Amino acid sequence: MKIITGATGQAHVNAADDGALYAALFGTSQFVLPIENQLEAEVIATTRIRIKSGDVMVHGRHARIPHGTYDELTIDNGTSGYKRNDIIVCHYEETDGIESMVLKVLKGTPTTGAPKDPDVVEGNILNGDSVHEFPLYRVRLNGINLDGLDKLFSVWDAGTNHKHTMNQIDGSLPMDRVTGTLPLDRTSGGLTASRINGLIPIAQGGTGAATSTDARKNLFDNKALPVAEGGTGVKSYEEYFYAAYYISDYVLDNQTIAAGESKELTYNFGMAGPSILAGWYLSNATSSGKNVSNVHVYGAYINANGDKFVIKCINTGSSTAKVKATFRAFRVRY
Known part of the structure; x- marks a missing residue:
């Protein structure tokens, strides 16, 4: 064992030491870090692609395109009538203890059918492999045209490695x-x-x-939730309506109203006690006499005792008329 974060009097920390620490912190896989432009790709021309600023972490090795700068890659021309897939990779290589990480284009094989991606070297830097390639983009060529780019990397999520069973x-x-x-x-x-x-x-x-x-x-x-427990005692709106109201049809017949008279015609319910008129309507209203069309109903109410229903009428004609009215009343139950 050797100490890393400590003074020994000589140079003793190498890239593998930092790489092991970063791999423990970021994970042993490969990501683009959530900083700068995250290696965003921009097509400049059919054969030129610009990779903007960003950072990568590959098996603990950190590389970056600094802020405000970019790398530019050249794509070989396509062939008319053929399709081809190229892969832009982050290429790691170690030779005689010297390490490098650069962007590189792996050229695919032209075909008239469905193109395949070129082979990518899959090593493990932590295990001492000298070459490893991290795929970033697929470049799709259709004839001499650049058909599009497919992003192949993921952006590191700080919560990915923070998990508990x-x-x-x-x-x-x-x-x-x-x-x-x-x-x-x-x-x-x-x-x-x-x-x-x-x-x-x-x-x-x-x-x-x-x-x-x-x-x-x-x-x-x-x-149904009982009324005593704060409910309605019923299971549907229709049941509630009939449980909460007295609903009955009534006929008020042979009520005389003189010419020019405004009169309240009264129907006796025969049930005393407080009551509220919740609604009413005339299902039929007729009158006899010379001025049938001049008898008008303009209001209704239940009296204070709740035992009489009163309809307000006016005879605008010139002779006495008799009125018959069929109505439905809704009264709140107490």
Whole structure:
């Protein structure tokens, strides 16, 4: 073993030492880092592609195109009637202890059929391989035209390597400073490992369902919540309407109204007590006499005792008329 972050009196830290540390921090795979232009590609011409600034991390080795600069790559001309795939790679190489990392174009084979990507060298720098290639873009050529670019890399996510298993966090979820932590395997309530991705049972304060329809079914079993418990006592709007209101049809007949008279015609319900007129309408209204069309209904109400329904009429004609009215009244139940 040798010390890395410590003074030894001589040069003793090499690239492999830093590479091992970066691999532990960033992971042993290969990424473009979320900084600068993230190696964004720009087609300058059919045979020229510009790679903008950005950083890569390949098996712990860090390379970059500095801020405000770019690398420019040349693509060999395509062939009319043929298709070809080229691959732009980040090429790592070690020769006699000298390491380098550069952008390079791997040329594919022209074909009249479906083109294949050229072979990419897949080494492992951490294991001492001297060559490794990190694919960045596929360049699609169709004849002499550049058909498009396909991005082949992923951008490093800081949360990718920060993961815990269920066993690692079991018993370590903080509840408060007094009671300490909450184990995931407790059965007396709260979280359990099986409930994290499932449904919370009714016994644990949930609905036991994933939809509102199923929740209502589970909680009420399709039964009406009694009025005494804050419900309506019914299961549907229609049932509620008929439970909340007295709904009846009435006929007010042979009511006389003189010519020019404004009169309140009264129907006796025969049921005393407070009542509210929630609605009414005339299903039929006729009158006899010479001025039938001159009798008009312009209002209605239930009296304060709730035992009479009053219709307001006016006879704009010149003779007495008799009125017959059929109506429906809605009164709130008490």
